[in-house]
Amino acid sequence: MTMQDPTPAPSSEAESLRASRLAPRTWALLVLLAGLLCTAEAARRELVAVQSEARAMHRAMGRSAQERLASDLELAAQALRAMQTVFLGSDHVDQAIFDRYQENLRANERMPGHVVTAFARRHPGPSYPYELVTPLAGNEMLLGFDSASQQANLQALERARDTDTVAMSAPFPLMQYRGREGEPALGVTVRLPVYSPGRAPLTVAERRERELGALAISLRLAPTVLGALEGRILEYMHVELRDLDMPDDDGLIHASEPGLQPPADAQVRLVEFGGRRWQLLLWPRAGKTSYSSVAMVALTGTVISLLLALLLWTLANTRRRAVEMGRRMGERFGESEARFRALNELLPALVLLVDARDGHISYANQAARRQLGAVIGQLLPSLFADPALGREALRVAAAGGDWSGREALMVPAQGEPFWAHASLAPVEVDGVPHVLMVANDVSEQRKLTERLGYQAAHDELTGLYNRREFERRLQKALAGLEADPSASFAVLYIDLDQFKLVNDLSGHMAGDQLLVELVQAMRSQLRPQDLLARLGGDEFGLLAPATGPMQARALAERMRHCIEDVVFPWEGRSYTVSASIGVVVADRPGATLKDILAWADSACYQAKENGRNRVQLYREDVDTTRRQGEMEWATRLRRALEEDRLLLDYQEVVPLDPEPGDHAPRVELLLRLRDEDGNVVMPGAFLPAAERYGLMPAIDRWVIRNALANADRLHPCGAGLRAFAINLSGASLEDPGLADYILGCITEYAVQPRRVCLEITETVAVRNLRRVVPVIERLRAAGCRIALDDFGAGMSSFGYLKNLPVDIIKIDGSFIRDLDSDPVSRIIVSAIAQIGHQRGLRVVAEWVDDPRMLPLLRERGVDLAQGFALHCPDRVVFQRDPVPPPR
Missing domain, CATH: 3.30.450.350 (CHASE domain)
Incomplete structure (x- = not known):
């Protein structure tokens, strides 16, 4: 009996080995193919996005070219x-x-x-x-x-x-x-x-x-x-400009590349000016669209795919991959070394190598040869406009000291001198001490810095110093007065009267030209040491050194007369303006910059209050104290707005003969302020300052936003509040963006417009009838209601009532206060109620502080009443202190 050999055949071992090697290779190939497919799709999407952005950029350049050409003409x-x-x-x-x-x-x-x-x-x-x-x-x-x-x-x-x-x-x-x-x-x-x-x-x-x-x-x-x-338009676009009113052969004005035929999809822009038509054709230059992001996506995806594939490949042949990687790294190292050798030649900076022993230049890169000429063999200090500075720089650097970041004027063998930002450092080359100098041309930067410095200190239109430079010079004069009490000076604050009328009637270009002529006239009255500056739109400041009260007043009068004497013709009209001038004489130490400017502004304000076109020397009196008090309140108000310390109270408006089911409350919102000590301040203390210093629009917007944002948290009844009234100042009504702001807040906070009532005083409405009516009509069209407050206080109330599209009239409290004792007041109240009802308006009585007034108001047809007899103001719910939880 024979036995078979159990050992497997050699061919079977070889096949198993090949299979074990084949699996990692197959997976690596599959990962690579999948990664490349994903990379291709990502690159395709990035290409579509880049092309879309390029088209948008080209259209924007076309519009910009049309607008800039028309603007320059x-x-x-x-x-x-x-x-x-x-x-x-x-x-x-x-x-x-x-x-x-x-x-x-x-x-x-x-x-x-x-x-x-x-x-x-x-x-x-x-x-x-x-x-x-x-x-x-x-x-x-x-x-x-x-x-x-x-x-x-x-x-x-x-x-x-x-x-x-x-x-x-x-x-x-x-x-x-x-x-x-x-x-x-x-x-x-x-x-x-x-x-x-x-x-x-x-x-x-x-x-x-x-x-x-x-x-x-x-x-x-x-x-x-x-x-x-110039700029990106010519860099990225072909441009052809033709005069359409000339024959085709003669009409070509400009072509970025003459003879180049515009493509069918070229942008066509028309520039019409002075009775002629210019056709502007633009189409993109080839090769200017950057596809670097597409290449980056493709490169990144490919690299990631390769790295993943190579990671799997190492499972099959780690040693071969290591050898191959080493070979590639060697090649890259050789390339990096070659690039490093060429780096100095390609640098835009000027690079010089100087023998530290004798100061001769032994090497200059391409940028240095181009800007300085053939300098090899020359002494380094000879390139400096100040050779002593060059010798000092070489000595310090050769000794190992710090000579870097310095600016020096360089003088090339040929060409114009230029400013360079240079650094020198010691180096050793082949065992010989050298000094390496690296420099950059900063001439254009210095010119730009000087130009920016001038612009930062001067007004562009008039060429005068601006407010910032004026305050700097004034601060310097105050410091001189502290050092020498005899160095007195005067400050004139000049405010043009009725200048806004010129802008309103003839436009801002006329106003600008008038300012230029007025500045020329004022300059003719100045001494060499006087400094005139433009502080704002139509406000000027004059710093007059070594000037006492008499000389300051005389100078101010000369300035006032020269301004008054200017006759400015413009498009068939002739304008004259005057000036109110406030004068402050600083003749003793202790005053600050803020004090001087405040005193000058106060004196100028007093000149305007006294009738305009006059000179007012600053002095301490009741009016000045009041003015300074308003200025202090203006500062406190700004801080209160920043710290959100404004408060709202509400007072209910009660129907005198309520209809069945008419129990939903109506309120008017009243403004208060919490001061720095936590005390509540009534509006009579701070609103005059707010109106004087232009803070009412900001305050009104604060009230509008907070009221609408908390519409259901104003009254204890919550969402059951039928209507709430917000008072608007005259300054806000002159704001062209007011209606947009109110309607935007209504939409943002989802408030029903019929719940919003906006109150304007009769005097403001009459004074600004042309501006107020469009704002009222727009708000009423959106569903808001308009109330005319303090009705009857004006001189022509009934005459203007037919022109004002309002829903409610509120009778001025002066007629309500003595209704029981003054027959004339009763007649006026009856007439207002009757006319209001004929126009379909609701009539409200204000200042109802005595319950005995209620029957008299009902008899005269008044619909609603408001006052302390009916409801004392309460804090809105969302601003009340939270009730502590029970213990």
Whole structure:
């Protein structure tokens, strides 16, 4: 009997080994494929998002290009309008006046393509030779040149003359300006007619008869267009600009790449100005859309997939993977070393290597060679504008000291000197001591810093110092007074009277131009040591050193007279303004900056109270004390708003003959304040200060939001409260956003509008009838009710009642208080109730403090009453102290 060998065959062992190796490889491949599929989908979605964002950005750039180009052209129109008013208001404008106004308008700064501003006087023929030109440099050939000889100019001139509007010429070569090739540069002329002094002419015939000549601003098209579109628009977009009023071959104004055909989907924008139409075509540049996020998603997903696959792959061949990884790391290390060698050459900073023994430069990177020239072999101190500074820097660094973060003026072999931010440090190269210098050009940063410093201290419109710089100089003067009590000075607070009228009637551009002229007039009265500043919209401050009371008053009177003497013509109107001036003389130590400004403001306020257009020297009296008390209350009110210390009480409004089932209470909300010590302050103590210092809108908004947010927690009846009334001040009614704010709060807190009653006083409603009526109508349309408070206190109550869309009238308490003893009061109350009922209004009596008044009010048809006889004010529920739980 034979036995079989139980040992398995070798081929079976090999197959098992191959299977054990195959499983990890298969899983690694599957993980890799799944990861790459997920990565592809994520990259596709990111690509769609990037393309959508790019399209949105391109549309935004198209809108911005259109608006910026139109805005830059409008600057020329505004400048011409300003100059036209000068000719309308003056019989004689010479070159000096013409130059001064152009300097004030800053045409060269505000219009990049500005070439010249000129005036051409009309002569028989007609002909229009130029006689006023600024700037004269480069434009001398225009003096005496007949602008009518250029057809494009003549057409624009006649169109502007007959319409009294700005007209722009077709593009034509500017004879006084030539480009790099010697050919005349393409430009346009913006024109506006000049008429004889007087009111603005209204008809074409009158305009032709009164025409004196024409104003013109010449603009080079290339810098005008490039200045409007510079930045991201030209970087990311192809731009083509055409004049649609010219033949196709002649109408091209600008093309970012001439000869490039716009695609069918290019953006088309129309710029209309001065009677001409410019077509702006924009389409994106190729390769400017960044797909880095798509690449990052794809790269990250791929790397993660590979890492997971490689992790599984190590199960099959750990040693081979380690060897392969080592090889790859070696390759990457070699690449990093090569990149490090090239790093110095590619750095934007200036890198110099200096032999510490003799100071000669042995190496300069590409940026240093480009900016400093061939400097290898030169001494390092020779590159400094101050060689002594260069020698000191080299000595300190070679000795191992700290010479870093310093600014120095560098002088290259060729080119302009520049400011550099430099650092020097010792290094050793091949055993030889060297000094490494790294520097950056900071010239533009210094210019920007200086420009920002000027802007931070000056008012942009007038060029005067601003409030911040004025207070800094005033603080310095106070410090000087502390050190030397004889160094007295005066402060003038100048507030223009009725300046707002100019803005309201003729717009803010007219107001700005008037301010510029007033500043010129005031400057003519100053001494060299005086400092004039613009503190606010129409408020100015003057710091006058070494000035006593008599000199200060005389200076203030001169300023007042010079302001009063300015006659400002604008578009057919002539304006004059006056000034109320408060004067403070600081002649003894101890006063603070806050004291001086408060005293000056108080004196100016007193000047306005005494009739305006006058000078008031600060002095301690009852009015001043009251004024300072209001200022203190204004500060306390701001703090109370910040700390949420305002309170609300409610007083019920009771029907005199309630209908069956009419038991739901109605209330009026009353404002209170909790002071710093926890005491409750009545509104009569702080509301005058709130009205004087413009705090009423903020207080009203606090009341509106808190009342609506807690509509069901105002009265103990909760949601059963039928209506609650909120008082609105006159300042709030002048706020154009008031209605939006109220309706927004109603929507936010889901309050039924019919529960909301808004009370306005009769005097405020009558004074601001034009502004109040649209606000009332909008709130009533939303469902709110309007009550006219203090009715009868005004002089024309019944006359205005038919024009005010209100629901409730509240009779002024002065007629209710003596109703039982004054027959006239009874007649007035009866008349108000009768007229109110005829208009369908509810009539409420205020100040009902005696129960004996109730039958008299019922007899006269009054519907509701309010006063201490019916209900004493209580704190709203949501502000009451919580009741402690029982023990």
